[in-house]
Amino acid sequence: MDIDPLAESPAPRHAIESDEEEDEYNPLHTQPVTHCAPLDIQIVGNIASVPSLVIATGSVAKYWARGADLGEQVATVAVDKIQVGLLFRPAWTQAAVLVSEVSTRLPLWAMRAYTRAVLGAIKPTDVALLDAYAASVYISDARTTFVDAPLRYLSTSAPSTTLSSAAQPFATPNLVQSTSAAFVAHRAEQSASATLLLVPAPHITPPAPRELSSSDYSLSGDTTSWSSAHVRTAHALLFAELGEQVASTWKEPPAEKPTAGRARKRPIDTDIGMYI
Structure with a gap:
């Protein structure tokens, strides 16, 4: 750095230039996360090809x-031995239902592999999805x-007239x-049908985590007041x-009781018997 020896006082810090500035430690600088090892994605349980698939994601999926x-x-989708997706075969529909990421969230770098594994195993002809969007930051003319x-x-x-x-x-x-x-992107690349329905949410969803963990506290104990x-x-x-007029209607669930604490979720094993 260059300092004038004849100056009456030291130069202010912001006026000093250093060729070594790029080498200085910057606590705000972060390196992008790269995942080199292939993901271990397993679908455990009773799974077979179905004509159609419903995929519900996130906290609105849980509700x-x-x-x-x-x-x-009937089955579970595990990523690196962590349960991410829960698969159901309701008696009142021909479609399989995947409830995804209700207790953990996938990092951005894991989404494509998870998508390919699910669609490759189930091979649905038609896909319909449920998710949410933050109403408070939605950009529109009105x-x-x-x-x-x-x-x-x-x-x-x-879109259909009904939609x-x-x-x-x-x-x-x-x-x-x-x-x-x-x-949706994977289905579009395959020239296949997919429809994503987005329910308005009153809050902004936190960004995807940098790493996959067994529990995401942004989803645990969600108290969002969804519009029934x-x-x-x-x-x-x-x-x-999906071309179905199902007889089963959705019923508003009772409010969840608050829990005293959050228990750490363990990686899944082959015992997948549970209900939602």
């Missing part, structure tokens, strides 16, 4: 599943709040950054997009 009468879990925010959708094909009359398009420059986006009317409509639309 929807509790009122959807899904029955007993300002909306959570109270009056509509259901929105993304589709790889022209377009009950929901509004999820328009650019807004982005879907959850695993749902990877599922929106979720009920989304339930009907999900199966209508």
Whole structure:
């Protein structure tokens, strides 16, 4: 660095230039996470090819599943021995139902591999998805709040009349950054059908974690006040997009009792018997 020896006082710190600035430690600088080792993705349980698949993701998936009468879990999708997806075969539909990421979330670098593994194993002809979007930061010409925010959708094909009359398009420059986006993108690459329904959420979802862990506390004990009317409509639309008029309707689940503490979740084993 250059300092004037004739100056009456030292130069202020911001005026001193150093060629070694790039070598100095910067606590705000972070290196991107790269995952070199291949992911160990296993689908354990009773799984077979089905004509259609419903995929519900995140905290809205947990709320929807509790009122959807899904029955007993028949399989699980584990990523590096951590349970990420729960697979159901309800008696009232021909579709399989995957409830994904209700207790943990996938990092961005794991989403594509997870998507390919699920769709490659189940091989559905049609796919319908359920997720959420943050109403408070949605960019549109008309300002909306959570109270009056509509259901929105993304589709790889022209929407049906039923869909377009009950929901509004999820328009650019807004982005879907959850695993749902990877599922829709993969289906689009295969020129296959996929419809994503997005329920308005009053909060902004935290960014995806940098690493996969057995529990994501941003999802544990979720107290989001979801619109039961929106979720009920989304339930009907999900199966209508698959060509089904199901007799089973979605029922608002009772409020969850608060827990005294959060127990650490253990990696899964072959015992997958559980209910939602």
